[in-house]
Amino acid sequence: MSIKCFLKMKNKEKIAMITAYDYISAKIAEAAGIDMILVGDSASNVMLGNSDTIKIGMDEMLIFIKAVKMGAPNTFVVGDMPFLSYQISESEAIKNAGLILKAGADAVKLEGGKNVAPLIRKMVEYGIPVMGHIGFTPQSYKQIGISSKGKTKTEEDLLIESAVALDDAGAFSLVLEMVTEPVAKKITESISIPTIGIGAGRFCDGQVLVWHDFLGLNRDFEPKFLKKYLNGFDLFKKAIENYSKEVKDGTFPSIKNVFKPIDIESSDQK
Numbered sequence: 312m313s314i315k316c317f318l319k320m321k322n323k324e325k326i327a328m329i330t331a332y333d334y335i336s337a338k339i340a341e342a343a344g345i346d347m348i349l350v351g352d353s354a355s356n357v358m359l360g361n362s363d364t365i366k367i368g369m370d371e372m373l374i375f376i377k378a379v380k381m382g383a384p385n386t387f388v389v390g391d392m393p394f395l396s397y398q399i400s401e402s403e404a405i406k407n408a409g410l411i412l413k414a415g416a417d418a419v420k421l422e423g424g425k426n427v428a429p430l431i432r433k434m435v436e437y438g439i440p441v442m443g444h445i446g447f448t449p450q451s452y453k454q455i456g457i458s459s460k461g462k463t464k465t466e467e468d469l470l471i472e473s474a475v476a477l478d479d480a481g482a483f484s485l486v487l488e489m490v491t492e493p494v495a496k497k498i499t500e501s502i503s504i505p506t507i508g509i510g511a512g513r514f515c516d517g518q519v520l521v522w523h524d525f526l527g528l529n530r531d532f533e534p535k536f537l538k539k540y541l542n543g544f545d546l547f548k549k550a551i552e553n554y555s556k557e558v559k560d561g562t563f564p565s566i567k568n569v570f571k572p573i574d575i576e577s578s579d580q581k
């Protein structure tokens with residue numbers, strides 16, 4: 312899978328993307344044949360227990376990105392640029408994007424509309440593949456709130472203007488997060504690059520969900536756009552309860568799990 316491949320998939324085959332943050336999860340994702348893995352700054356929430364994505368930095372993101380590329384060497388991996396890694400200056404943004412690529416990512420993703428288009432243009436000029444991210448942009452939730460975008464004509468116009476600007480700046484793909492379905496459809500039809508939706512309805516070129524969310528590990532997170540494909544939390548919980556019970560009642564370890572000393576008698580028989 313390559314950028315060329317994703318561009319060709321537009322209007323032909325939907326792109327299936329999930330997040331992952333560690334070696335074994337990435338291995339499972341690659342074995343399942345997922346099209347793209349995002350190492351999201353949602354790691355702040357699901358890996359580190361923070362309440363938002365403001366609280367994660369480059370140091371932490373690079374560890375997750377390295378682990379994921381080790382587990383999925385043959386899958387296209389996108390590394391999310393954390394808050395303040397691209398906002399301060401163009402040079403800091405390019406340096407941090409470079410560190411994400413050095414860690415093994417095949418592309419970076421950053422949040423923002425037409426305001427970040429000049430930065431993305433520069434990054435692309437220097438050979439850094441960039442995925443855009445508009446609509447609800449979690450790194451700005453303290454300013455814009457947690458809600459779907461594209462509900463008014465003003466919001467719709469701004470979103471379309473941004474999508475076109477990012478396409479024009481050279482982004483290879485665009486995440487649409489919590490964008491109303493008709494606006495997401497309009498954007499998808501207005502730009503040449505594939506749109507990847509999360510809470511953006513049925514007409515995007517692809518979809519992305521967070522590992523812990525769609526596997527049902529993140530028990531209390533139930534946004535409208537989420538579908539849970541596994542009851543992960545309860546399955547893990549039951550297995551742990553079973554293990555604990557077996558340790559306490561002496562069922563585990565059994566004879567199958569123990570190491571034995573060399574049998575003196577049988578070795579003497581020689």
Ligand SMILES: Nc1nc(=O)c2c([nH]1)NC[C@@H]1CN(c3ccc(C(=O)N[C@@H](CCC(=O)O)C(=O)O)cc3)CN21
Binds near residue numbers: 449
């Ligand atoms: N585990 C996890 N999954 C995510 O999808 C995710 C993260 N973390 N962290 C970063 C952002 C934050 N995201 C969020 C956070 C909250 C809602 C939420 O509360 N949604 C409600 C209200 C929407 C509304 O009122 O318009 C919903 O019902 O969808 C959605 C996405 C998406 N991203």
Ligand SMILES: CC(C)C(=O)C(=O)O
Binds near residue numbers: 330353486509
């Ligand atoms: C929700 C996706 C698009 C994301 O940015 C993340 O997981 O950080």
Ligand SMILES: [Mg+2]
Binds near residue numbers: 351364
């Ligand atoms: Mg993110």
